[in-house]
Amino acid sequence: VNELTGSGSEGFPVRVFVCLRVSSAFQHTASFHWAKMSITSDEVNFLVYRYLQESGFSHSAFTFGIESHISQSNINGTLVPPAALISILQKGLQYVEAEISINEDGTVFDGRPIESLSLIDAVMPDVVQTRQQAFRDRLAQQQTTCTITASTSGIQSNAPKNGEATVNGEENGTHNMNNHSEPMEMDVDVEIPASKATVLRGHESEVFICAWNPVSDLLASGLYFHNHLTNNNSISTQLVLRHCIREGGQDVPSNKDVTSLDWNSDGTLLATGSYDGFARIWTKDGNLASTLGQHKGPIFALKWNKKGNCILSAGVDKTTIIWDAHTGEAKQQFPFHSAPALDVDWQNNTTFASCSTDMCIHVCRLGSDRPLKTFQGHTNEVNAIKWDPSGMLLASCSDDMTLKIWSMKQESCVHDLQAHSKEIYTIKWSPTGPSTNNPNANIMLASASFDSTVRLWDVERGVCIHTLTRHQEPVYSVAFSPDGKHLASGSFDKCVHIWNTTTGALVHSYRGTGGIFEVCWNSTGDKVGASASDGSVSCFDFSFNFK
Numbered sequence: 001v002n003e004l005t006g007s008g009s010e011g012f013p014v015r016v017f018v019c020l021r022v023s024s025a026f027q028h029t030a031s032f033h034w035a036k037m038s039i040t041s042d043e044v045n046f047l048v049y050r051y052l053q054e055s056g057f058s059h060s061a062f063t064f065g066i067e068s069h070i071s072q073s074n075i076n077g078t079l080v081p082p083a084a085l086i087s088i089l090q091k092g093l094q095y096v097e098a099e100i101s102i103n104e105d106g107t108v109f110d111g112r113p114i115e116s117l118s119l120i121d122a123v124m125p126d127v128v129q130t131r132q133q134a135f136r137d138r139l140a141q142q143q144t145t146c147t148i149t150a151s152t153s154g155i156q157s158n159a160p161k162n163g164e165a166t167v168n169g170e171e172n173g174t175h176n177m178n179n180h181s182e183p184m185e186m187d188v189d190v191e192i193p194a195s196k197a198t199v200l201r202g203h204e205s206e207v208f209i210c211a212w213n214p215v216s217d218l219l220a221s222g223l224y225f226h227n228h229l230t231n232n233n234s235i236s237t238q239l240v241l242r243h244c245i246r247e248g249g250q251d252v253p254s255n256k257d258v259t260s261l262d263w264n265s266d267g268t269l270l271a272t273g274s275y276d277g278f279a280r281i282w283t284k285d286g287n288l289a290s291t292l293g294q295h296k297g298p299i300f301a302l303k304w305n306k307k308g309n310c311i312l313s314a315g316v317d318k319t320t321i322i323w324d325a326h327t328g329e330a331k332q333q334f335p336f337h338s339a340p341a342l343d344v345d346w347q348n349n350t351t352f353a354s355c356s357t358d359m360c361i362h363v364c365r366l367g368s369d370r371p372l373k374t375f376q377g378h379t380n381e382v383n384a385i386k387w388d389p390s391g392m393l394l395a396s397c398s399d400d401m402t403l404k405i406w407s408m409k410q411e412s413c414v415h416d417l418q419a420h421s422k423e424i425y426t427i428k429w430s431p432t433g434p435s436t437n438n439p440n441a442n443i444m445l446a447s448a449s450f451d452s453t454v455r456l457w458d459v460e461r462g463v464c465i466h467t468l469t470r471h472q473e474p475v476y477s478v479a480f481s482p483d484g485k486h487l488a489s490g491s492f493d494k495c496v497h498i499w500n501t502t503t504g505a506l507v508h509s510y511r512g513t514g515g516i517f518e519v520c521w522n523s524t525g526d527k528v529g530a531s532a533s534d535g536s537v538s539c540f541d542f543s544f545n546f547k
């Protein structure tokens with residue numbers, strides 16, 4: 001039994017959870033059989049692994065995947081729908097409820113034996129007999145009360161049983177607050193037409209990341225380049241980036257997910273980071289230029305500096321590394337975090353910030369043997385950090401449900417923005433204001449949260465100016481258009497939404513076939529790419545006029 005702690009997930013408020021890992025020896029020798037039903041350990045482990053991924057427990061998912069040998073199973077993850085584990089658990093609860101509702105002689109109780117049955121209730125010993133007896137006792141008491149009342153007054157009452165009040169037609173005044181049970185109705189006037197969307201297939205598992213080349217319509221997604229997406233969305237080439245590791249003197253596929261992608265500023269090279277612990281540099285023709293191998297474990301983030309001579313990476317080994325992009329050698333490793341480093345961002349060509357599950361943010365410089373600054377104030381994992389376009393302010397978001405704005409001029413945060421009701425997964429600055437191509441437009445900050453909302457912030461005043469609420473599941477990604485006038489958001493509800501950042505209005509929507517992990521704009525602002533949990537990558541053409 002592995003006890004893991006992490007951030008809460010959508011619909012599950014408990015923050016400490018337990019998952020069962022079936023030992024590797026048991027995996028090859030045992031399965032459980034009831035009649036024609038069989039449950040293999042590989043299947044159980046895969047469903048737990050997918051639950052951890054979908055709930056945002058990326059680091060726990062990685063550890064669990066390694067220990068349970070998920071990569072060696074023959075399960076096709078693209079065929080397994082989202083929330084599969086929860087679906088099976090719900091069916092199990094319904095079965096236990098059905099057991100409680102049936103007498104020993106096969107007859108059905110006259111009424112509903114239980115008002116609610118939790119998952120823990122369902123696994124308690126003798127739950128069926130205990131609940132049945134409790135219901136019999138309550139039913140007998142009700143019948144006795146009704147008999148006494150009838151003999152006393154002879155008057156029938158139309159009031160609800162047991163003194164229960166009815167409010168708006170619902171028992172006990174209980175309203176159904178679960179707005180995730182049905183997909184959102186798509187407005188016809190904002191729905192992206194099929195003629196403007198292209199779905200690219202080829203990945204065999206989830207695609208966590210995608211990124212457009214900054215100077216051409218070349219989209220990198222996980223293990224692929226998708227080249228030359230024209231106005232009619234025809235694709236002339238699709239290149240596979242073969243991530244291999246050296247074993248026994250031979251190159252073999254690593255079978256590990258790509259966690260991060262970043263193009264250099266002139267679009268000639270792509271850097272990738274992977275769960276196999278290696279960073280790689282590729283030419284835009286899909287050829288491997290360098291393999292960077294000093295991290296001891298998965299790489300969670302990596303970024304080119306603006307000059308294009310260095311790459312910065314962050315890993316589970318608690319370190320960040322600056323690499324020489326020309327030689328592939330590590331220039332300096334920074335061992336300042338006490339837990340896995342989750343994100344990094346350059347302030348300039350030699351100075352960067354990093355964040356970690358240790359709740360700290362360090363600002364470091366190439367050549368310095370200690371942090372220039374350490375920001376502390378978050379009370380849970382810091383998921384993402386981003387410098388504003390001028391490099392003056394640093395934004396951070398955390399599982400503690402807050403956004404914080406930091407300045408190198410002071411120790412405490414400039415703003416502590418509290419409005420989200422669940423964990424904040426990522427943040428993005430708008431490409432507006434001083435030091436941008438849109439200097440006359442006000443700068444904004446966008447935040448995406450597991451509370452299913454996106455918020456737009458006026459950082460100067462420290463206030464939320466728009467709350468975007470059309471998603472129905474956790475929001476994993478946001479991206480501003482190059483002119484800052486529109487924002488794309490992607491959620492596990494399978495929807496990509498395009499918003500007007502001035503009015504907060506929803507202007508375009510698309511529902512795909514898998515939960516959306518990443519959205520990104522091309523450099524000209526007329527195309528959006530989105531990667532999904534079912535292995536699909538979608539591209540939307542906005543060369544037609546925005547509303």
